[in-house]
Amino acid sequence: VRLTRHRALSLLQTAPTQAPDEPAAILDERIQTQIGQQLSSFYKELVNQPIPQNFIDLLAKLDRQEDGK
């Protein structure tokens, strides 16, 4: 069957964004998975940042306090 331009357009316009037989619960699970992945990569990026110098300085200060006692 030859796909006319008109038919192709109407197919595009009516293309479902959700497979017709996909229950809402599965779609929701897919979205939740995606959000979970974004949360993980957001957080992982923060955890992997280098430790600022003033944290290291603070630890050294605690050490000195301890020695002074």
Added chain:
Amino acid sequence: VTEPANQTFQTALVAAIPNLRAFAISLCGNVQTANDLGQETMLKAWANRHRFEEGSNFKAWLFTILRNSYFSDFRRGKREVRDEDGVAAASLSSLPEQHGHMDMIDFQHALAQLSEDQKEALILVGAEGFSYEETAEICGCAVGTIKSRVNRARARLVELMGVGSADDFGPERLSQAVMSKAAR
């Protein structure tokens, strides 16, 4: 406290710094304030080290100190918290590691708009991997409260990120998700 015990305590404290900072940044939405909060937490932990019960969860103990400090001393004024764009913008511009993925910017913006209760519960359970029970203990509330906060946080994120309906989760967003997955 004996010298070797101090040494062990300090080693554990150092190991926890990256996670303490990540949690603080998530709560504050601002790196500068978060660094102050992280250091305040370390000082308090060190000063109270004799109170830590051997064999209990050290990370949970530290996170409890951090969130209590945040809610008593470090929280922004209510007006500022409501300035959602401002909070998001500040955290975006002060995160040097951001690669500017649209996905991630959308996500961070959405996260900044959650209520503090919801954000805290979501990060502890969803990102730090604490159990509901541990999280309830850290936050000083009932397990059921934590569960409902996490659920509401997730639902709100779906709403904020514009994927709340099948129509919004259309081909464009899907292909973006697929492409960003492939790029990893």
